Amino acid sequence: MKKLLITGVLLVFFSSCKKEKVSKEPMVYQPSEMAALMNRMYEENAKIKQQILNGETPENFPEEYLKIHTATLTDPSDRTSQFRQYSDLYLNNLRDIFETPKDSLKLEFNEVINSCIACHQTTCIGPIPRIRKLLIR
Numbered sequence: 002m003k004k005l006l007i008t009g010v011l012l013v014f015f016s017s018c019k020k021e022k023v024s025k026e027p028m029v030y031q032p033s034e035m036a037a038l039m040n041r042m043y044e045e046n047a048k049i050k051q052q053i054l055n056g057e058t059p060e061n062f063p064e065e066y067l068k069i070h071t072a073t074l075t076d077p078s079d080r081t082s083q084f085r086q087y088s089d090l091y092l093n094n095l096r097d098i099f100e101t102p103k104d105s106l107k108l109e110f111n112e113v114i115n116s117c118i119a120c121h122q123t124t125c126i127g128p129i130p131r132i133r134k135l136l137i138r
């Protein structure tokens with residue numbers, strides 16, 4: 002268990018999705034369109050979590066997130082067919098939140114967060130510990 006924990010910590014330090022590339026570009030960090038979208042998704046999901054905890058029902062499916070299929074990635078080669086499947090899984094799970102009866106909101110919300118994590122495990126493991134904090138326990 003301890004070993005696992007240490008490995009986990011090391012993973013966080015040594016891998017984020019900003020791959021260390023030797024860049025000829027200017028030194029200013031410009032988040033990609035996808036990174037910016039991800040950060041908005043993070044914020045929005047934090048809000049949805051709070052709504053659910055307050056006993057409210059989230060109302061509007063954020064259409065903007067359909068852009069996950071087109072937003073420019075830091076590393077465009079990340080958009081594989083597997084990536085597309087994870088994108089759909091995520092969007093479908095998210096849509097469920099807006100259609101599900103109130104008593105299964107928590108469950109459906111965690112499904113969404115788990116689909117964030119599932120994709121991240123294949124592409125970008127750096128933010129996973131942060132994303133896990135969104136889970137409703």
Ligand code: HEC
Binds near residue numbers: 035036088124
């Ligand atoms: C289909 C795959 C996929 C799904 C689903 C996904 N992500 Fe990501 N995420 C990525 C990739 C790839 C990047 C790196 C983007 C880049 O650098 O262009 C990323 C980056 C991020 C980042 C870091 C952004 C930055 O500033 O570098 C955060 C935070 C994040 N995602 C949160 C989430 C959350 C929260 C969800 C679910 C609500 C989610 N992601 C769903 C693939 C995914």
